[in-house]
Amino acid sequence: xxxxxxxxxxxxxxxxxxxxxxxxxxxxxxxxxxxxxxxxxxxxxxxxxxxxxxxxxxxxxxxxxxxxxxxxxxxxxxxxxxxxxxxxxxxxxxxxxxxxxxxxxxxxxxxxxxxxxxxxxxxxxxxxxxxxxxxxxxxxxxxxxxxxxxxxxxxxxxxxxxxxxxxxxxxxxxxxxxxxxxxxxxxxxxxxxxxxxxxxxxxxxxxxxxxxxxxxxxxxxxxxxxxxxxxxxxxxxxxxxxxxxxxxxxxxxxxxxxxxxxxxxxxxxxxxxxxxxxxxxxxxxxxxxxxxxxxxxxxxxxxxxxxxxxxxxxxxxxxxxxxxxxxxxxxxxxxxxxxxxxxxxxxxxxxxxxxxxxxxxxxxxxxxxxxxxxxxxxxxxxxxxxxxxxxxxxxxxxxxxxxxxxxxxxxxxxxxxxxxxxxxxxxxxxxxxxxxxxxxxxxxxxxxxxxxxxxxxxxxxxxxxxxxxxxxxxxxxxxxx
Numbered sequence: 001x002x003x004x005x006x007x008x009x010x011x012x013x014x015x016x017x018x019x020x021x022x023x024x025x026x027x028x029x030x031x032x033x034x035x036x037x038x039x040x041x042x043x044x045x046x047x048x049x050x051x052x053x054x055x056x057x058x059x060x061x062x063x064x065x066x067x068x069x070x071x072x073x074x075x076x077x078x079x080x081x082x083x084x085x086x087x088x089x090x091x092x093x094x095x096x097x098x099x100x101x102x103x104x105x106x107x108x109x110x111x112x113x114x115x116x117x118x119x120x121x122x123x124x125x126x127x128x129x130x131x132x133x134x135x136x137x138x139x140x141x142x143x144x145x146x147x148x149x150x151x152x153x154x155x156x157x158x159x160x161x162x163x164x165x166x167x168x169x170x171x172x173x174x175x176x177x178x179x180x181x182x183x184x185x186x187x188x189x190x191x192x193x194x195x196x197x198x199x200x201x202x203x204x205x206x207x208x209x210x211x212x213x214x215x216x217x218x219x220x221x222x223x224x225x226x227x228x229x230x231x232x233x234x235x236x237x238x239x240x241x242x243x244x245x246x247x248x249x250x251x252x253x254x255x256x257x258x259x260x261x262x263x264x265x266x267x268x269x270x271x272x273x274x275x276x277x278x279x280x281x282x283x284x285x286x287x288x289x290x291x292x293x294x295x296x297x298x299x300x301x302x303x304x305x306x307x308x309x310x311x312x313x314x315x316x317x318x319x320x321x322x323x324x325x326x327x328x329x330x331x332x333x334x335x336x337x338x339x340x341x342x343x344x345x346x347x348x349x350x351x352x353x354x355x356x357x358x359x360x361x362x363x364x365x366x367x368x369x370x371x372x373x374x375x376x377x378x379x380x381x382x383x384x385x386x387x388x389x390x391x392x393x394x395x396x397x398x399x400x401x402x403x404x405x406x407x408x409x410x411x412x413x414x415x416x417x418x419x420x421x422x423x424x425x426x427x428x429x430x431x432x433x434x435x436x437x438x439x440x441x442x443x444x445x446x447x448x449x450x451x452x453x454x455x456x457x458x459x460x461x462x463x464x465x466x467x468x469x470x471x472x473x474x475x476x477x478x479x480x481x
Contacts (some may be wrong), residue, residue: 039055265301285321328389403441
């Protein structure tokens, strides 16, 4: 188990402030610098990691702290405060909460600012979750999987998660995240945990466990970590998985793939901007490779980062502004090399409050704009019940309902233009009549008849040639790629 504390300070901590804060945490612990100072670890006399502190990150927008921690927490701070996160590890005879809290309070006492400490919601740790590992965030490691524990109201795709998932992906072992049943996930983390090698484990009262996406009861297995309890599963999902009123708003899920030719002047990210402007009222404002998102959205900077990481793929997270006139807008974009060029796989979500729905006319207009800019290979759109703030709770919200799909010029050519036009759902063409892109409107995302139409359409278009729903973003690649 572990404890997280965040210090939001108005200025970057200098060397003297950090030394005082580390001494205040516990003078008997040894300091170790990791990753060229990006991480500071405090070790006890046995060499065990008691606490880890990340280097200060400057937030481009203070509202990022409001999104991930608590509403209005940054109101009394400068527009671009610094985020310093510390994580303590539960070990026999160690008070991790005291260590990281003293560290954070020392920083704010010296520099000003606020300390965010989440109220614990998990029950006492089970014996199988009290082991330690070389990774500061991992609570247990079995032969087939590693388990990380996050006891906070909203769990982001943090550097701790990215580091742990990347490490165990390279080790070809699974990754499981354990949270209390009161916790929620950000869109980026929820999507990432839908990977076949990952699992969201939720602790219900009474030290019962269930899968956060399916509600199926789980049990501990010494080799596999948490697995489905087949016997208990016969009775169905746990009661805590029941629908919640807060999930009755709606979300529009958009998955897009773009294939770019390999050109020196290629600048990435235009498709993300078009989606945001068309459906949310504004494009992305901030982005990063982990949350909190610390960089202002600039396509040239994003492209430069991708090129620096090549030939490895890059998974980035982005978020739009929150406020009057715009809708909540978040997502991920994975950029990877292909045999013929560069692929952008975008997965994003737009939030709508209860009683409001998306404008159906905005979707063909988006397809038209993407086609004109040669930014469309495949597009799928679904509507889903969920929270308008785009967080994901471990409750039943129902399946996503298809709204429509679009095929770009190349995808239509592969299917066969004549065959694609004669689909059971009549398409709307864009571009050249001889080589069109096609938009198939399946429904509003509310009526159940959308699914039969969608299945008939996909069968006609041959799924082997066209990306299936949700696969256009390659189903939650491991972070850190």
